[in-house]
Amino acid sequence: MFSSKEEFKKSFITRIESKDMRKTTELAYEILWEMTCEWIKESWDRTNGLYKENDEKQLYYFSIEFLIGRVLGQNLMNINAYHIVKEGLDELGFQLSEVEELEVEPGLGNGGLGRLAACFMDSLASLQLPGHGYGLRYKGGLFTQHFVNGYQTEQPTEWIQEEHNADARREDLAIDIPYYGDVQLVMGIDGLKMKVENSEWVKAVPYDMPIVGANGGTVNTLRLWQAEVSNLPFPGDKDYLVYEQETAKITDRLYPDDSLESGKILRLKQQYFLCSASLQDILNNRSFSMEKLPENVAIQINDTHPALAVPELMRLLIDDHHLTWEQAWDITTRTISYTNHTILEEAMEKWDSRLIQSLLPRVYTIIEEIDKRFKESLETQTIDEETFRKLSIIENGVIKMAVLAVVGSYKVNGVAKLHTEILKKREMKELNEQFPNKFHNKTNGIAHRRWLVKANQELSGLITETIGPRWIEEPERLNELHYFAQNHSFLQDFQAIKTLKKEQLLYHLQRNENIIVDSASIFDIHIKRVHGYKRQLMNIMHIQMLCDRIKQDSTYRPHPRTFFFGGKAAPSYHFAKQVIKMINTVAVKVNNDPLLRKHLYIVFVENYNVTQAEYLIPAADVSEQISTASKEASGTGNMKLMMNGALTIGTLDGANVEIFEQAGQENAFVFGMRAEEVMQYEKEQSYDPKEIINSDPEIKKMMKQLVDGEWTEGKENVDFIVGQLLEDRDPYFVLKDIHSYSNAHERILAAYANPVKWAEMCVKNIAASGIFSSDRTIQQYSNDVWHLTKIPSVY
Known part of the structure; x- marks a missing residue:
């Protein structure tokens, strides 16, 4: 890091003259990117060295999204070099703001869930806490939005470039992830064990991105996994080209369309890919006995997308590290904590048991066993049928990921006081009663x-x-x-x-x-x-x-x-x-x-x-x-x-x-x-938007304009809106408020x-x-x- 504007200018001029005498903004971006990466790498190496030397507990934050935004300007700000660079470039005929505009924003997230994860990474490093992120390296992002005649269209986000990417490939740390296969009982040293044969393997290749804290001293790591064809034996009953295409899709897009079964399978593949690769990486690189995992590692799952971390950690501990069920369960439930981000029923992830059983056969047997043992623990209590149903992980052929996450974690948090109270008193009331010390609130924050x-x-x-x-x-x-x-x-x-x-x-x-x-x-x-x-x-x-x-x-x-x-x-x-x-x-x-x-x-x-x-x-x-x-x-x-x-x-x-x-x-x-009024209407199902329409001339006129398509270039452009307001009884109380x-x-x-x-x-x-x-x-x-x-x- 340069201590003065003159020192920066001297180095910048030397580099630009060695590359090209044409002083373009593009060349300035290239050189500034290189210089910044060099500054950061020194601190990054030093941070990793300190973590190994201190051997303290480390956090791993599992999230399907990390909406990090552009990093060049923010990194310069965090290493206290932004104003030196800005003034130096000004004097050399460049505008830092124009240089920053050349960076392509990584396509790693969508909304608040992903931006929260990015803010948390910033704060962990800034507070000098050993905390890292695990996510997926989406080639096409969510999508790039364009409007054509007012309609949203979606195109892949082209953010990955041949050079000047914010992450670095770590081929040496690649991990193979199993899908499908047949579960077999085999006799081992410790008795009968489960083994999966004929699996279809996918290679997870990590790309590491530095997360620079305030003042540039601590640099943590965001590790992103990219799906590639594995070198392990390929199942002969499948066309190789199909396997290659299906593999690439795993980290092609964030939130693939799951309206069809093929999309559901792809989402499950993504979620398991994130969990399995990340957990194997943690276990492979530990410097302590497996029994000490909870004392050395904290895993936070950001919503239910990584909830498969619970059965996958159990699988790895039992099948690969030969622990008993009781040992593995004790370790898992003292290592994983869960953040709930929703009270919307539609967003409480549920998966068809049949899909998970086919795609992840061994994981499914573990989820079955977790559900069976949890239900057995409830038999000593007097529980009505409705409560028992809500506490079930598997119900009528459906796996409820939020229940799995709660049962398999040691702490569960909401993200605002009101949200947490609604979870405890309504949405997860039965679970809160079973685990009264597990639920807590952590109101979100921003960087x-x-x-x-x-x-x-x-x-x-x-x-x-x-x-x-x-x-x-x-x-x-x-x-x-x-x-x-x-x-x-x-x-x-x-x-x-x-x-x-x-x-x-x-x-x-x-x-x-x-x-x-x-x-x-x-x-x-x-x-x-x-x-x-x-x-x-x-x-x-x-x-x-x-x-x-x-x-x-x-x-x-x-x-x-x-x-x-x-x-x-x-x-x-x-x-x-x-x-x-x-x-x-x-x-x-x-x-x-x-x-x-x-x-x-x-x-x-x-x-x-x-x-x-x-x-x-x-x-x-x-x-x-x-x-x-x-x-x-x-x-x-x-x-x-x-x-x-x-x-x-x-x-x-x-x-x-x-x-x-x-x-x-x-x-x-x-x-x-207020929330209490909304929930009361929902409980009683007493809200009728048609009464408001018929009694309010202004709303009645507005609804007629809407239904007639006056403001939307035709009725066909408003049928889902009208359907929600009338047929679905205005579930979000638009007309009421x-x-x-x-x-x-x-x-x-x-x-x-x-x-x-x-x-x-x-x-x-x-x-x-x-x-x-x-x-x-x-x-x-x-x-x-x-x-x-x-x-x-x-x-």
Whole structure:
């Protein structure tokens, strides 16, 4: 690492002149990438050496997603070289921001689940804790989103390049993973043992990515597995070309379409591939006896995608390391902990027993045995049939992965206080009663070094100038900003920065799209995965109501607002894809109407990802967190937007509840039903949206326009939406909450009319946001669950 700008410039010039006299931005990127990798490798090697020398307990975080975003700029920031490099490149005729734009964002995640995993990796390294990630190296990512006539289309994400990738291949650590085969009983030294013959093998090749902590001292590892053809004997009853193609698919795409059985098998292959490769890697590289595994290793499974880690660890301990069932179960249930991320029934993974029995025959026998033994332990209790059913891992030919994960782990956590209480009292009530000390809460957090220090350097600079730099290492010190929430000079500086971030966002968007937006308008931002419970539909229906009001009422001329949307719909989720089409169609109508566009403008940001978020979040005035109460586990976008001085319009759902507690409801715009009301309606099945439609002229008119296809270029583009609102009885209570939502928007307009008061509210939100740093979350995990020891870097 260079200690001065001049030292950096000297080295950079030497390298650029040795390569090519043409001083292009592409060449500058190539050289800067090489220099950064060299700086990081030194710390990476030193960290790995310290871990071996100290021989302390290490954490391994299993996640199907790691939405890490671009790494060049963030790594420069974390090794304290960003400003040296920026100033040095400026003087050499380059712009660091333009150099950063050349990096292709890795296609390793989709939404909050993956971004949380990435934030956790950042915090583990920054807190100097020995914690690493295991994931999959998806060649085509989730997908790259494009809009064609308003419809979402999906193309593979081409992020893997021949050089300048963020990860390094480790062929020497490749592992073979078995699928299919026949389970046989064989006589061994210790008696009868299970053995699988005629398996189909797939090679897992690891690619290692450095995770650089704050100040660059600790560099942990994210290990990503890539599926390749194995060198082990190939089963002769299958065509080799088919085997080759099926192998490549395992790490081709994140979340393959599982509407058909072939897609379900592929998802199972992915999940087992992640679990088996990662567990074998951990066991192969241990320096302690197997009985000491729980004292030396903590494994956290991020949702149920890696829940097969429970039976797979049992398989490895019993079949490969010759432990008894009792020994293996004791080790497994003291090593694995589980994070639940949902209370939606559809997201509680369940698999057809037949599929797992065919694909993973030995693993299936272990799941059967876990289920059998757990049910036997319940026989001593007086349990009714319904409770017994909910506690079953296998029920009517279906394997319930969440139950398997709970039974096979030593700790289970929700990701917000409300979410955890709903798990304990409703969704997993019976399991919580069986394991009363197992469930706990760990409210999510975000990496403030990326989402404030890096993404909003102007605001973080103002904060440091005002309260000093210690908040970067101790983010809860942001609460010192409360003293400046009524400081006129500070508020003016904050407002100037917000305007600048809006202009930067518009410049970013205008490079790719012909967007003309008033930077003085209210930037209202709704960025997240497109799903029914996240209620992008309610947002666009409210905009439709505003359009009608502006057209019909000549006295209603509200302050201009720009509504930004960003997010992808799963390829087979037809409802969500129709919502995207609806938003884009309404956008065309509104943006081209001379009257409407004076007051409303709609932008749907194509292919929303981490890079887009780093522009959108600092520019936001209003943060849309409008999920149906009781449906969002936590949310992390709400925290990022709050930390950047956006005001939340939201329901009392997920981590919103804690955000409102910290910032005060007077500094937000709360609306809608509470979780208890929603759950009561669901229990009684007493909600009928048709009653609302028939009794409310405004909603009735809006629904007629929707049903007639007036805003969607035809009825065929809205049939899934209409079906959900009417035939499915509006399961996310869009029509029930829409007037409350509309009233909250009117309160936003009234508050924005007083710029000083608005800025004061924004600053109070920033001041209250420090508790939502992932540093706090990770330290709580470490103290309460993993019991890791900090290993300081040696410089």
